[in-house]
Amino acid sequence: MISICIPVYNYPVKSLIGSLHQQMKSMGGDVELVCIDDHSDENHRQQNAEMLSLADKWVYLDENVGRARIRNMFLKYARGEWLLFLDNDMSINDGFLRRYADTLSGNPDVVVGGIAYDSHKENDNDYSLRLRYGKKVESRPARIRNRHPYRSFMTGNFMIRRDVLETIGFDDRITGYGHEDTLFGYRLQQHGTKVLHIDNAAVNGNVETNAEFLSKTEEAVGNLSKIYRFMHDEPSFYRSVRLLQTYHLLQKTSLIGLVKALYLRRKPALKHQLTEGGDVSVRKFNFYKLGLFIELINH
Numbered sequence: 001m002i003s004i005c006i007p008v009y010n011y012p013v014k015s016l017i018g019s020l021h022q023q024m025k026s027m028g029g030d031v032e033l034v035c036i037d038d039h040s041d042e043n044h045r046q047q048n049a050e051m052l053s054l055a056d057k058w059v060y061l062d063e064n065v066g067r068a069r070i071r072n073m074f075l076k077y078a079r080g081e082w083l084l085f086l087d088n089d090m091s092i093n094d095g096f097l098r099r100y101a102d103t104l105s106g107n108p109d110v111v112v113g114g115i116a117y118d119s120h121k122e123n124d125n126d127y128s129l130r131l132r133y134g135k136k137v138e139s140r141p142a143r144i145r146n147r148h149p150y151r152s153f154m155t156g157n158f159m160i161r162r163d164v165l166e167t168i169g170f171d172d173r174i175t176g177y178g179h180e181d182t183l184f185g186y187r188l189q190q191h192g193t194k195v196l197h198i199d200n201a202a203v204n205g206n207v208e209t210n211a212e213f214l215s216k217t218e219e220a221v222g223n224l225s226k227i228y229r230f231m232h233d234e235p236s237f238y239r240s241v242r243l244l245q246t247y248h249l250l251q252k253t254s255l256i257g258l259v260k261a262l263y264l265r266r267k268p269a270l271k272h273q274l275t276e277g278g279d280v281s282v283r284k285f286n287f288y289k290l291g292l293f294i295e296l297i298n299h
Contacts, residue, residue: 002080002159009040013048015091017054034074036073068173078162100113110164111160112196113201116203129214138154157202171187177216190236217289270288
């Protein structure tokens with residue numbers, strides 16, 4: 001059995017659950033739908049109430065537990081041998097569930113479907129940073145992702161064997177937004193887990209504005225700095241993360257101070273460029289993340 005697992009938080013899920021329900025009908029009794037609401041506000045709870053009858057289980061949490069811990073909690077409520085995780089702001093194409101089911105004959109441990117972005121906002125400068133980064137870095141075909149299967153792991157759309165999740169689990173020390181997938185991908189590699197990337201993308205239907213995306217990125221870099229502190233004695237971890245690789249290269253060449261000074265001097269202008277939809281090059285965005293990481297680690 002495949003258990004579809006959707007962590008719900010302050011987002012209307014009618015469209016996604018409706019699409020899943022239609023596809024589940026063609027799969028017989030081999031699929032269930034489990035939703036855990038991570039303490040959404042009352043408005044969104046009421047919005048999603050009409051979907052309760054379409055889920056096999058719908059659980060409300062009394063407090064917000066975050067992106068890592070909530071995924072582990074599905075082990076308590078889902079019955080399937082396979083757990084298919086989808087972010088609540090995704091949309092799916094016809095045949096989505098069947099394509100996942102068809103991969104099981106190859107005996108993978110983890111299957112990652114990929115992420116795509118709707119292009120209807122690509123000409124709007126307010127969304128240019130999110131879309132440019134998403135399409136260049138995240139929306140890659142399976143043949144590219146399979147070159148580095150662990151580094152390419154993302155939590156928005158993946159399926160995992162129950163016993164693998166029970167063994168590894170998401171690190172619940174990570175409570176904010178971002179990089180729980182980075183650490184989990186590294187743990188998959190440590191355990192020699194068989195990760196297969198396929199072309200079965202879910203479409204991100206909640207594209208953030210430049211300002212919103214930059215704010216979430218700042219939170220994610222903060223999370224990475226916390227992870228780095230408790231993983232500092234595992235060099236193989238920071239060798240698996242490009243930003244951390246660059247940081248250590250700068251350390252070896254004694255350039256940390258120079259890069260930090262350059263970042264702090266350019267930070268206001270960089271932030272303006274990235275949020276106002278002008279020059280939103282991924283290179284400048286990556287420099288902003290690197291500078292912020294250095295600032296957080298060396299404050």
